[in-house]
Amino acid sequence: MRDYANMTRRQRWLMAIRPRTLPASVTPVLVGTAAAYRDGGFRLLPAAAALLGSLLLQIGVNLANDYFDFKRGYDTPDRLGPVRVTAGGIIAPETVRNAMILDLFAAATIGLYLVWVGGWPILAVGAASILAALAYSGGPYPLASHGLGDLFVFIFFGLVAVSGTYYVQSLTLTPLAITASVPVGLLITAIIVVNNLRDIPTDAKVGKRTLAVIVGEKGTRGEFVALVAASYVLAAVLWVMDDKNPALLLPFLSLPFALRTTNKVLHSRGAELNKALSSTALLSLLFGVLLSAGLVVSK
Numbered sequence: 001m002r003d004y005a006n007m008t009r010r011q012r013w014l015m016a017i018r019p020r021t022l023p024a025s026v027t028p029v030l031v032g033t034a035a036a037y038r039d040g041g042f043r044l045l046p047a048a049a050a051l052l053g054s055l056l057l058q059i060g061v062n063l064a065n066d067y068f069d070f071k072r073g074y075d076t077p078d079r080l081g082p083v084r085v086t087a088g089g090i091i092a093p094e095t096v097r098n099a100m101i102l103d104l105f106a107a108a109t110i111g112l113y114l115v116w117v118g119g120w121p122i123l124a125v126g127a128a129s130i131l132a133a134l135a136y137s138g139g140p141y142p143l144a145s146h147g148l149g150d151l152f153v154f155i156f157f158g159l160v161a162v163s164g165t166y167y168v169q170s171l172t173l174t175p176l177a178i179t180a181s182v183p184v185g186l187l188i189t190a191i192i193v194v195n196n197l198r199d200i201p202t203d204a205k206v207g208k209r210t211l212a213v214i215v216g217e218k219g220t221r222g223e224f225v226a227l228v229a230a231s232y233v234l235a236a237v238l239w240v241m242d243d244k245n246p247a248l249l250l251p252f253l254s255l256p257f258a259l260r261t262t263n264k265v266l267h268s269r270g271a272e273l274n275k276a277l278s279s280t281a282l283l284s285l286l287f288g289v290l291l292s293a294g295l296v297v298s299k
Contacts, residue, residue: 004083004088004089004090007090012085012090012091013091013099015082015083015085015090016062016063016066016085016090016091016096016099017059017062017063018062018082020278020281021058021062021191021281022055022058022059023281023284023285024058024157024188024191024281024284025054025055025057025058025157025161026051026054026055026285027184027188027284027285027288027289028054028157028158028161028162028165028181028184028185028188028288029047029050029051029054029161029162029165030288030289030292031162031165031180031181031184031288031291031292031295032050032161032162032163032164032165032166032169032177032180032181033047033050033165033166033169033292034291034292034293034295034296035162035166035174035176035177035180035295036165036166036169036170036177037295037296037299038295038296038298038299039170039174039176039177040299041166041169041170041171041172042169043168043169046114046117046118046168046169047165047168047169049110049113049114049117049168050114050164050165050168050169052110053107053110053111053114053126054161054165056103056104056106056107056110057104057107057129057130057133057156059103060100060103060104060107060130060133061133061136061137063096063097063099063100063103064100064133064134064136064137064138065136065137065144066084066085066086066087066096067086067093067096067097067100067137067138068137068138068142069084069086069087069137069208070084070086070087070093071093072142072145072206072208073206074145074203074206074208075087076202076205076206078201078202078205079199079202080198080199080202080270080271080273080274081195081198081199081274104130104133104134107129107130108126108130111123111126111130114126114168117168118167118168118171121167122164122167122168125160125164128160129156129160132152132155132156135152136149136152144208144210145208145209145210146209147209147210147211147213147214148211149192149196149210149211150189150192150193150196150211150223153185153188153189153191153192154185154186154188154189155185157184157185157188157189158181158182158184158185158186158188158189159178159181159182159185161181161184161185162177162180162181162184162185163177163178163181175241176238176241176242179234179237179238179241180238180291180295182234183230183231183232183234183235183238183251183287183291184284184287184288184291186227186228186230186231186234187227187228187231187280187283187284187287187288188284189227190224190227190228190280190283190284191277191280191281191284193211193212193220193223193224193227194224194265194273194276194277194280195277196210196211196212196213196220197212197217197220197221197224197265197273198270198271198273198274198277199212200212200213200216200217200220211223221265221266224262224265224266224280225262225266228258228261228262228283231258231287232251232252232255232258235248235249235251235252235287235291238291242298245294245298247293247294247295247297247298248294248295248298249294250290250291250293250294250297251287251290251291251294253290254283254286254287254290257279257282257283257286258283258287260279261276261279261280261282261283264276264279265280
């Protein structure tokens, strides 16, 4: 067992922000920027601000999840996933809460620049994103504890992140850009699906009703298969929308890895799902990079 008492301050905060989850905030910005470049709308500063804002929101969600799940008693010693810093006594709850507030304030500050660039639509999207980041685990009706976490991830890490990144650079939206956001959101949602599949026994025990708890193991594995399959169907739709440009077929290079990852999810149990979780995160990143490359090459 790791000796948390001897961890450095840097190690503690790295554990709190969960660096392995951050590709989920990078991939949508990458795809949105690639789509903007394809359509001649690429702008470096708005793209960089969108990336920084997305990273800060992801970190804010992670800190809020750590803090609020501890306050509600959801993170118990039976947890199969990584130890959370608040529940593990690694960082004081009040310190995590304050870091969350500062992080979301920083995200809002970045958002002011994006509002200046993109106008009131970005103000509405930014405000909704920050409120949703808090509502995911906190507030009187935490989304993640009432079966709505998957929908939150799909909307804000897929539709909003990709389309918003495109919009702040191009100041418009196209059907292709919106369509490209859907498979990105589906595969990032698949990450949380595996996480919740692993945690069904412990979440159910403490009364945390994720969608996985509600539909059960069989239903959750079915959801995962549907999300992955739909992502590749949408990749084919993008190919057709772009006059069957072969560059838009690049995401299919990740299909063999997707099949192996799906097999892991279908046949893993308990702590074994941690490896499947890592594979799913890698799949979403790989798909996003290939889709971005396809969009750039198709210019």
